[in-house]
Amino acid sequence: MQIFNKSTSKTLIEKLETKTATIGVVGLGYVGLPLAVEKAKAGFNVIGFDVQPEKVKMVNNGENYIGDVISKDLKELVKSGKLRATSDYCFIKDVDAIAICVPTPLDIYKQPNMKYVESSTKAIAKNITEGTLVVLESTTYPGTTEELIKPILEEKGFVIGENIFLAYSPERVDPGNKNFNTKNTPKVVGGVTANCTKVAATMYRSVLEGDIHEVSSPAIAEMEKLLENTFRNINIGLANEMAILCNKMGIDVWEVIDAASTKPYGFMPFYPGPGLGGHCIPIDPWYLTWKAREYNYHTKLIETAGEINDSMPDFVVQRCMEILNEQGKSLKESKILILGVAYKKDIDDYRESPVLPILDKLTKFGAKWAVVDPFISKFKLNDEFVETVEATDEKLKTSDLVLIATNHSNFNYERIIGNSKAVLDTRNVLNGKSKTRSHCYKL
Numbered sequence: 001m002q003i004f005n006k007s008t009s010k011t012l013i014e015k016l017e018t019k020t021a022t023i024g025v026v027g028l029g030y031v032g033l034p035l036a037v038e039k040a041k042a043g044f045n046v047i048g049f050d051v052q053p054e055k056v057k058m059v060n061n062g063e064n065y066i067g068d069v070i071s072k073d074l075k076e077l078v079k080s081g082k083l084r085a086t087s088d089y090c091f092i093k094d095v096d097a098i099a100i101c102v103p104t105p106l107d108i109y110k111q112p113n114m115k116y117v118e119s120s121t122k123a124i125a126k127n128i129t130e131g132t133l134v135v136l137e138s139t140t141y142p143g144t145t146e147e148l149i150k151p152i153l154e155e156k157g158f159v160i161g162e163n164i165f166l167a168y169s170p171e172r173v174d175p176g177n178k179n180f181n182t183k184n185t186p187k188v189v190g191g192v193t194a195n196c197t198k199v200a201a202t203m204y205r206s207v208l209e210g211d212i213h214e215v216s217s218p219a220i221a222e223m224e225k226l227l228e229n230t231f232r233n234i235n236i237g238l239a240n241e242m243a244i245l246c247n248k249m250g251i252d253v254w255e256v257i258d259a260a261s262t263k264p265y266g267f268m269p270f271y272p273g274p275g276l277g278g279h280c281i282p283i284d285p286w287y288l289t290w291k292a293r294e295y296n297y298h299t300k301l302i303e304t305a306g307e308i309n310d311s312m313p314d315f316v317v318q319r320c321m322e323i324l325n326e327q328g329k330s331l332k333e334s335k336i337l338i339l340g341v342a343y344k345k346d347i348d349d350y351r352e353s354p355v356l357p358i359l360d361k362l363t364k365f366g367a368k369w370a371v372v373d374p375f376i377s378k379f380k381l382n383d384e385f386v387e388t389v390e391a392t393d394e395k396l397k398t399s400d401l402v403l404i405a406t407n408h409s410n411f412n413y414e415r416i417i418g419n420s421k422a423v424l425d426t427r428n429v430l431n432g433k434s435k436t437r438s439h440c441y442k443l
Contacts, residue, residue, distance in 0.1 A: 019043040024095035032101035040083040048085040059085035092127035141287040145218035161193030167200035168218035170225035176347040186210040190221035229284040235270040237305030243272035275312035275354025277343020313357040332366035337399040340406020348375040
């Protein structure tokens with residue numbers, strides 16, 4: 001039976017409740033920086049850790065680079081001394097609690113690449129002191145906290161739940177969401193021991209306004225995060241498959257979804273699009289398929305949904321071909337203007353954007369393309385940076401096809417329709433505007 005050092009946990013809980021604890025955040029990206037800012041706003045002294053010197057420099061200069069962070073808040077927190085950043089992990093010794101918010105990408109075989117979590121944990125273990133809380137927030141496969149992080153800490157002589165505390169609490173970030181953010185989104189917490197859960201929950205209750213839901217283990221918390229995103233992945237896959245079928249049958253899939261949405265129970269609308277983007281929904285379900293193999297189980301539904309969603313860029317290019325063919329043109333040498341490279345509307349994040357494989361395929365077919373995105377001045381495609389352009393009237397008029405890939409709110413869609421020879425709308429943003437326009441097409 002685990003013997004808890006009540007005095008150690010009690011001391012840390014008191015520091016968290018009185019906000020006299022210093023909190024560290026490893027990884028100052030889309031998850032880590034907003035979390036660091038919220039913790040500092042809550043009254044804690046916060047140290048952010050990142051291996052990228054440019055991020056550290058920007059934070060310490062009060063320069064914001066994440067859309068969900070209010071620039072004024074960052075400047076004031078840095079100026080007041082509540083928040084600072086460093087690349088030196090020696091300062092881990094100065095923190096009482098630390099959250100790991102580093103990337104967990106997939107390799108080319110769609111298997112989890114845990115090098116960032118592992119290297120961060122080793123750096124933490126080398127410098128951490130007794131009585132410190134460690135929480136992993138990076139999305140990962142069930143078992144990571146106890147199979148990867150726990151042994152690294154125990155190798156240094158720590159006893160989990162007694163003189164150090166370890167938990168998992170999945171990040172929940174929806175870039176661009178105006179209603180839910182880091183501060184007010186409910187948080188799930190699962191510790192390696194009951195004492196670990198209690199300490200971790202205390203920290204989050206001292207920072208966040210959303211409910212803190214405690215679960216019995218890190219594996220439960222890890223699995224529920226994958227369930228959240230796999231649920232979306234599968235339902236979007238269904239919507240995409242319906243879009244392909246409806247296109248073949250000459251049926252408007254968007255009108256079908258609107259009609260189904262009138263049912264007040266048993267139906268939740270999901271919408272088709274050019275493919276999945278971001279660092280969660282296209283990635284996370286594959287952690288589960290990989291882990292399932294350990295138990296000799298094949299996740300057929302998850303993999304099928306992934307295949308459908310991954311095929312949507314091909315379907316978009318096929319639709320481009322069909323539309324150009326109606327004009328008596330081939331895709332080769334045609335000028336295509338793509339509106340949006342971000343993976344969702346009104347954000348500057350193009351990680352895993354479905355627009356990237358669309359551009360790859362257009363290039364292979366010999367199309368001449370340009371990208372417009374008011375939120376992104378340049379983006380990386382196959383290790384090369386591409387600059388975006390402006391959607392001038394001349395640019396619209398001289399393009400053979402305008403492809404609406406991201407439905408940014410500040411695009412002037414009436415002007416786009418009025419100046420374009422043909423428009424392919426993959427997001428149904430034109431909706432009723434395009435019904436009487438014969439040159440406007442849906443996905």
